[in-house]
Amino acid sequence: MDLVRKYKxxxxxxxxxxxxxxxxxxxxxxxxxxxxQFTLRDVIEQHFGPExxxxxxxxxxxxxxxxxxxxxxxxxKELNAYIRQLQELLIEFGIGILRIEKADxxxxxxxxxxxxxxxxxxxxxxxxxxxxxxxGLISALLECFTGVKFTVKEIDCxxxxxxxxxxxxxxx
Amino acid sequence: xxxxxxxxxxxMDLLSKKNASAEPPKELRSIQGFDELxxxxxxxxxxxxxLSRGKLDEKIVGQGFxxxxxxxxxxxxxxxxxxxxxxxEGDFTQxxxxxxxxxxxxxxxxxxxxxxxxxxxxxxxxxxxxxENFRQIAENMEEVFWLNDKEGNIIxxxxxxxxVWNIDRSEIKTVDDLLLMQAHESDxxxxxxxxxxxxxxxxxxxxxxxxxxxxxxxxxxxxxNPICNQDGNVIKQAGIAQDITEIVNYQNKLIQSLIQxxxxxxxxxxxxxxxxxxxxxxxxxxxxxxANHEMNQPLTILKGNLELLREKLxxxxxxxxxxxxxxxxxKIESILNKLKNIDRVKLTNYVGDIxxxxxxxxxxxxx
Ligand SMILES: [Zn+2]
Numbered sequence: 001m002d003l004v005r006k007y008k009x010x011x012x013x014x015x016x017x018x019x020x021x022x023x024x025x026x027x028x029x030x031x032x033x034x035x036x037q038f039t040l041r042d043v044i045e046q047h048f049g050p051e052x053x054x055x056x057x058x059x060x061x062x063x064x065x066x067x068x069x070x071x072x073x074x075x076x077k078e079l080n081a082y083i084r085q086l087q088e089l090l091i092e093f094g095i096g097i098l099r100i101e102k103a104d105x106x107x108x109x110x111x112x113x114x115x116x117x118x119x120x121x122x123x124x125x126x127x128x129x130x131x132x133x134x135x136g137l138i139s140a141l142l143e144c145f146t147g148v149k150f151t152v153k154e155i156d157c158x159x160x161x162x163x164x165x166x167x168x169x170x171x172x
Numbered sequence: 173x174x175x176x177x178x179x180x181x182x183x184m185d186l187l188s189k190k191n192a193s194a195e196p197p198k199e200l201r202s203i204q205g206f207d208e209l210x211x212x213x214x215x216x217x218x219x220x221x222x223l224s225r226g227k228l229d230e231k232i233v234g235q236g237f238x239x240x241x242x243x244x245x246x247x248x249x250x251x252x253x254x255x256x257x258x259x260x261e262g263d264f265t266q267x268x269x270x271x272x273x274x275x276x277x278x279x280x281x282x283x284x285x286x287x288x289x290x291x292x293x294x295x296x297x298x299x300x301x302x303x304e305n306f307r308q309i310a311e312n313m314e315e316v317f318w319l320n321d322k323e324g325n326i327i328x329x330x331x332x333x334x335x336v337w338n339i340d341r342s343e344i345k346t347v348d349d350l351l352l353m354q355a356h357e358s359d360x361x362x363x364x365x366x367x368x369x370x371x372x373x374x375x376x377x378x379x380x381x382x383x384x385x386x387x388x389x390x391x392x393x394x395x396x397n398p399i400c401n402q403d404g405n406v407i408k409q410a411g412i413a414q415d416i417t418e419i420v421n422y423q424n425k426l427i428q429s430l431i432q433x434x435x436x437x438x439x440x441x442x443x444x445x446x447x448x449x450x451x452x453x454x455x456x457x458x459x460x461x462x463a464n465h466e467m468n469q470p471l472t473i474l475k476g477n478l479e480l481l482r483e484k485l486x487x488x489x490x491x492x493x494x495x496x497x498x499x500x501x502x503k504i505e506s507i508l509n510k511l512k513n514i515d516r517v518k519l520t521n522y523v524g525d526i527x528x529x530x531x532x533x534x535x536x537x538x539x
Pocket of ligand 1: 117120129130131154156157158159164165
């Protein structure tokens, strides 16, 4: 069906921060980010249920990953260099500390962890993983680099008392 | 109370004993939640033991602060393992972030490794270039060049050896093989002596003949140079040999040509002398013919008139004058006669720079 799009994302929507926020700049309190995310999540869940909410968050993360790759990252040919750049950018943007436990690009298997994650580090125990947005983001970043679709699943999360978020990634 | 003690003992055993049962004591299983607590701690214990033994891949099952901390540690160790592997593969861009002192140590190590490896790489490149230059020189020079250790074993022998000696390089193991194996029987002894001398004098500079397997003979000029270390001890020797057969042939031809030229010059000199002598003699002969021809007649008139005068004048008064006149005329006749018979021109000094023709009797053949 043809939707009349009102909110189609483009990087321009990030806006000109220098002009727009000459005094406050590009910084905000993390609480505000989480406030936005978890209230949005709450409302979406009320409208569409938990499963659909997770799917929406995954897709949003995926879109964010694609745009981040396109607008922020420099092209790289070599996996280690790509990971290195990603690690630096994730720190620079305050998203989290990316670490690689395993990367077998031939087999299409990676295990990565994100510590001090933007979405979940410091949250109370919830007995379920909540970083579906990160799953989508990592999936897009791997797909953009390799050209192959990746399934990404969070297997440990701060919210399940694991103190770091661990993601298993498999090429499809 | 006794049960409380058993609980404490069971948990203490889990924490402190080397061997601990995977199951809680039977009598404590009825306590609500104890079974789960015991197994949880037992599993945590197992995960600690695995990590301490370097087994990073064992799955840590369990949740909560302690499990989470252990998972975080496992994750960091796995990440460091992965990074160390990348560094070992030459990716020195790897950096460890936010792991305290360890990050500094690791990052410094990676940086130092990168510097060392780049120095090594640079050195390797220079070495390869220098080897390539050496190879090009060695392979393109006509002279035979070799290096041997101080025991005389050949370390390097240039390809031109095969061209000069006409045998494969692989046959040559030592300097003795190289210099003596094909040395000509007329020279072999002197080469041996020179080699012996080289050990003391460090000088070997010799031309000698070699006999090839096809029996042809070549002449080579060989020079040996000792290569010393910083302490001045000989560690290697370098040798260079040049096929000078053609040069020697040219030399011999040149010497022969010189001798021939010398002979020819002598002959020419003789011929020249003869020509000059002949010319002089011819000139003399012409002169004597002229003299004889022009002077004999006036002499005859002179003699006839002297005869007439002697008859007419008083012998008493003029006899001695006539005698002297006759003697002078005879002397002139004799000189003319000698000039006519002269064999070769010989000059004797007359006065100052002026020479005169030697007409003494041994020169005219007259006796
Ligand atoms: Zn998480």
